[in-house]
Amino acid sequence: MLGLEKKLMKQWEGKSAQELADAPVTALEGLTKEDAEYLDKAFGIKTVRDLAKQKHFKWAQAIVTLAD
Template sequence: MAISANLEKVLDKAYQDKSLEEILDAPVEALAGVSAGGGKLIRDALGVKTIGELGRNKYFIAAQALAALKDAK
């Protein structure tokens, strides 16, 4: 099943036409609003280098789950 999504608001322009695999392998700086300096801070603090690693990071998953619980009230 083909899935499409508008990625203009979440990715830098250079990554908007990439495959999902390429996006997940891209550095976190490929996310719109994450600067090179911000990407370095994320790498240094959490050891996260790619968008895929960021999405699978246990701290981000836990924070997302807690926020969803709060929002579900």
């Protein structure tokens, strides 16, 4: 596995990185169906890949990396 066991919902454990990237955001531990609906409505995010590529999140990560 990719070392992600505690970061994924049970049904997604053991899946390949490609499968996980195209999985709904609810595959990630702690993200609910309601969270997924909000992310879709607010940012058009449907998949883990969409979440990872979202520009505002990337910008926020860069700022925090520089700050730390």
